[in-house]
Amino acid sequence: MSIAPILPSRDARAEIPKALRRFRAEGATAEPLIFGSHRRPEAVVIPFELYQELLPAIEELEIAALVRDRRAEPSRPLSELAGELGLDPTDYS
Structure with a gap:
């Protein structure tokens, strides 16, 4: 499994609904949402x-x-x- 793209924090907010749809459809295998300041990984949202x-x-x-x-x-x-x-x-x- 490769690391998902790291989003800036401000972009992660807009991605949450998409991530939730992905989590519902794919379950535990769905790609996580990784974000942080200056594209430095600081947090992960997982199913x-x-x-x-x-x-x-x-x-x-x-x-x-x-x-x-x-x-x-x-x-x-x-x-x-x-x-x-x-x-x-x-x-x-």
Whole structure:
């Protein structure tokens, strides 16, 4: 799949009705509407059917980023965490 033409933002407004007709006719395979300032891609409008198909992958990417962030945090001993919660770690050993 090649990248659709990038429209200036002002032209994208006029293209939305055409894109919606395309989405209704072609479903998830319809060409997206890509636009931005100075023909630099900044936003994409895609068929909702395609969005629904992509949602699980998007969620997986979000979870992966969260895991990476948490793994980067320094680990702390359980005794320290228990102390912060007012617990005696020896009660759980």
